[in-house]
Structures are given as C-alpha cells and as structure tokens.
Amino acid sequence: MKILSGIELSGYITERQARQIRQLRQEYKVFPKLAIVQTIDSLVIDRYVHLKQQYAKDILAEVEVYKIDQAKLIDTIQRLNEDNAVHGIIVQLPLADTSETEQAVNAVIPAKDVDGLSEDAMLTPATAMAIDWLLAGYNVELKGKNIAIVGNGRLVGAPLARLWANAGLNVSVYDDTTENLANEIRKAQVIVTATGVPGLITSQMIQPGAVVVDAGTASENGKLIGDVAEDVRNRSDVTITPKKGGVGPLTVTALFDNLIQAARSKAEEL
Numbered sequence: 001m002k003i004l005s006g007i008e009l010s011g012y013i014t015e016r017q018a019r020q021i022r023q024l025r026q027e028y029k030v031f032p033k034l035a036i037v038q039t040i041d042s043l044v045i046d047r048y049v050h051l052k053q054q055y056a057k058d059i060l061a062e063v064e065v066y067k068i069d070q071a072k073l074i075d076t077i078q079r080l081n082e083d084n085a086v087h088g089i090i091v092q093l094p095l096a097d098t099s100e101t102e103q104a105v106n107a108v109i110p111a112k113d114v115d116g117l118s119e120d121a122m123l124t125p126a127t128a129m130a131i132d133w134l135l136a137g138y139n140v141e142l143k144g145k146n147i148a149i150v151g152n153g154r155l156v157g158a159p160l161a162r163l164w165a166n167a168g169l170n171v172s173v174y175d176d177t178t179e180n181l182a183n184e185i186r187k188a189q190v191i192v193t194a195t196g197v198p199g200l201i202t203s204q205m206i207q208p209g210a211v212v213v214d215a216g217t218a219s220e221n222g223k224l225i226g227d228v229a230e231d232v233r234n235r236s237d238v239t240i241t242p243k244k245g246g247v248g249p250l251t252v253t254a255l256f257d258n259l260i261q262a263a264r265s266k267a268e269e270l
C-alpha cells in the first residue's frame with residue numbers, strides 16, 4: 001500500500017501561504033480574515049472549526065466564528081458580505097435546518113465565497129482543489145484514466161466532478177445507490193469516494209494497482225471514519241489516502257489558499 005499523505009503535502013503549501021500573508025500584512029496592510037458561520041452545536045463540527053482556527057494561527061490569518069441561531073443566518077451573512085475587514089465567509093455545513101442550505105450558500109457574495117459552494121462561485125471549491133493537489137503532488141496522471149467519483153454531494157463529489165469534467169477528464173459519478181456499483185468501480189483506475197457510508201468501498205471492487213482517495217467523513221463515537229473498508233488497506237498494490245492526514249488537512253489548506261486569493265484581490269483594489 002502506497003500512501004497519499006495530505007498532511008505532508010500541506011506542509012509545503014503552508015509555508016508559501018505564510019509568506020504570502022506576511023506580504024499582504026506588511027506591504028498592503030491587508031489582514032486576511034475568514035468568518036465562519038455555524039448553526040449547529042456539535043462536537044464534530046466544533047472540531048472542524050477548531051482545526052481551521054489552528055491552521056489560521058500558523059499562517060497569521062484571522063478567523064472569527066459566529067455560532068448563531070439559524071434564524072439570524074441570512075442577516076449575518078449579509079452583514080459579513082458588507083464588512084470590509086472580512087475577506088472570506090464560510091457557512092459551516094450541515095446547517096441545523098438543511099432545507100436552507102441552498103439559500104445560505106448562495107447568500108455569500110462570490111468574491112468572499114472561499115468554499116466555492118455558491119452557484120456563481122469564482123473560487124475553486126476547497127475539497128475539489130485539495131484532491132486535485134493531492135493527486136498532482138504524488139504524480140498520479142489523470143489524463144486517459146477512468147475516474148470514478150462515488151458520492152455527488154455539495155462539498156466534495158459534485159464540485160470535483162465539475163472541476164475534472166471541465167478539464168476534459170473521463171469522470172463517472174456514482175453513489176451508494178448505484179446498481180452494480182462494484183462492476184462500475186472495478187473499471188476505474190482512480191476512485192474518489194465521499195459518500196459518508198462507512199465501509200462502502202471494499203477490496204473486491206478495486207482493480208489491481210488502483211488509486212483510492214477516501215474523502216468520506218462519517219463519524220462514529222466521535223471518531224472520523226471514511227468510506228473505504230479495512231480490507232482495501234491491506235492490499236499492497238493499492239495507492240490510498242491514510243485514515244488520518246489525507247484529504248482533510250489539505251482541504252483546510254485549500255480553503256486558506258482561497259482566502260489569500262480573496263484578500264489579494266482586495267489589496268489590488270487599494
């Protein structure tokens with residue numbers, strides 16, 4: 001088993017980001033700030049938010065967390081849209097009431113949409129960017145390969161499929177309800193999975209020498225658990241993301257790359 005280490009790759013990018021932020025602060029007096037809006041009080045969500053705050057500290061970015069009642073969500077987003085000191089806004093998903101997800105992510109103005117989740121997003125969605133970086137960083141050639149994306153969610157599957165289809169790659173999108181999922185996935189040399197169904201992807205679905213990216217984030221007893229079954233990790237021919245330190249940390253890094261870009265656009269206006 002060969003490992004695709006997101007944490008290792010992110011180390012290099014973090015250094016570059018710290019330099020970029022130092023320059024923005026010193027030369028332009030722009031202090032990149034991310035606002036995180038959260039409507040659920042849960043340990044898992046709190047931990048994700050905490051990871052972003054920790055990362056920000058390392059690169060000298062600023063983070064403000066708004067834990068609010070969902071009734072105030074749209075108002076809060078609009079206020080942050082207008083706040084000149086805020087360069088990026090993320091609506092931490094899931095929302096307490098998921099029926100408003102569409103409306104909420106679309107309320108973020110495109111220039112500050114560092115998650116890249118709204119319909120008119122200008123920036124690349126962070127998780128898609130992270131997975132793209134990870135494979136490029138480990139020299140995994142995507143051109144000419146059959147790529148299976150399992151899961152068509154708003155955070156990972158859908159934006160990644162769009163990114164890669166636009167790049168002319170051969171992507172097929174499935175989910176946990178696809179009939180004969182095993183047969184479909186077996187055709188792929190590269191598999192990205194983000195369904196949140198633990199153990200969905202088993203060894204018998206995976207062709208020899210395949211590359212597997214597990215971006216599933218189900219949680220069981222407060223522990224993060226991916227989509228890939230244990231038997232896949234026992235294979236010596238497969239290249240795969242680790243249980244910890246895979247896509248997750250790179251997603252945070254990608255998010256801050258978008259924040260830096262948003263802050264730079266602001267600096268150029270000055």
Ligand SMILES: Nc1nc(=O)c2c([nH]1)NC[C@@H]1CN(c3ccc(C(=O)N[C@@H](CCC(=O)O)C(=O)O)cc3)C=[N+]21
Pocket residue numbers: 047048051090091092093094115126155217224243244245246247248249250251252
């Ligand atoms: N609007 C929005 N944007 C998001 O980007 C977003 C979101 N909502 N909602 C929740 C998911 C989840 N997510 C993760 C980020 C980092 C790790 C991460 O770094 N995980 C560590 C482990 C962390 C630990 O459990 O200690 C790892 O994989 O090694 C995981 C998951 C971002 N999300």
